Amino acid sequence: MSAYPHTFSVTKRRRGRELIKRLVLGPSVFPHQCAVGLSASQSEISVWLHGIGAPRDVTSTNFIAGLTPFVIGIGAESGGSWPVATHHHPMLIFQEQNAEKRILGEISLKWMDTLSLGTAQLHLFRALHSANYCLPKPRQWARHLYHEYQKWRAGSRSTASDIRVSQRELHCLFTFYICPRPVVLVSVMDKGAGNIFPMDLIGSFADGYFSLALHATSKPAALVENSRRIALSDIPVEHTQLAYELGKNHNRSSVDWSQLAAATTDSPSFRLPVPQFSLRVREMQIETVRDMGSHKLFLASTRAEQRRSDGLQLHFIHGFYQSWRERARIACIDLNLR
DSSP: OOSHHHHHHHHHHHHHHHHHHHHHHOSOOOOSEEEEEEOSSOOSEEEEEESSSSOEEOTTSEEEEETTTTEEEEEEOTTOOOOOOTTOOOEEEEEESSSSOOEEEEEEEEEEEEEEETTEEEEEEEEEEEEEOSSOHHHHHHHHHHHHHHHHHHTOOSOTTOOOOOHHHHHHHHHHTTSOEEOEEEEEEETTEEEEEEEOSEEEEETTEEEEEEETTOTHHHHHHHHOEEEEEEOBGGGHHHHHHGGGGGGOSOOOGGGOSSOEEEOTTTOOEEETTOSEEEEEEEEEEEEOSSEEEEEEEEEEEEEOOOOOEEEEEEHHHHHHHHHHHHHHHHHHHO
């Protein structure tokens, strides 16, 4: 007997499931973390701080300082003291930089502390609640449940770092990554041991000052804290796969540089190994370390910067925003065809 009727039935069921998935989740399903190539100073999304005096453009000075609790750092230059107080209700606003300037997300904040480093000030805020307008709320929940189901089927409920983030903090994280976040490779050496690993919980908070939030259990954290010297390499988007592969080095105290799947050269002053393909290399001196719960916050001063080549740098964005980008691109194509 021919197997065709059975094959036809299976194919029909698969098509039915795909149709239902598209109706529930939308025409394109993206992972929570999407890699995109953008210029170093991305021009898609601006981030504004409201609720503390006049609105401030903090696009280039906001970053994650810790995940549990979810803490956002925002920097201010010398002479830029803010009238922060417990009765203020600040909010981060994420909006397009194009002509329409549509608001795509909001995160409400609560001031926690203010740190000083050199001529800079760093304000720490607890993320309280968020609103994400990239997708309708029912579709956001549907996609979230779908991704949880995929993780359950794959047997990977817990992450490698075992970070347990609440649903509220998770949604704040999704909104935070509406703004593209650059990814760098961090090189560090201490007493003969060395490591190179990717990071995106990074950011400048003033001219010449930088922050990195490393998970407290990350093996390279001790190297960074002891050596106090690091080199950051901007990653060309063409080397995205290598960046993902080097993620496993967060679980290693040291690496064999000869086994690295990329040629290296020395950074200009600290002589740390950095990939030859680096778009830019910045050498930094760790000035202070602060415990942020799940993460250690490293605050550093920039000692040298070397631009090596031009190109699109690897950035991470959230899948909800990628869905928005895809719909906006299709809408733009349709408009141009009319």
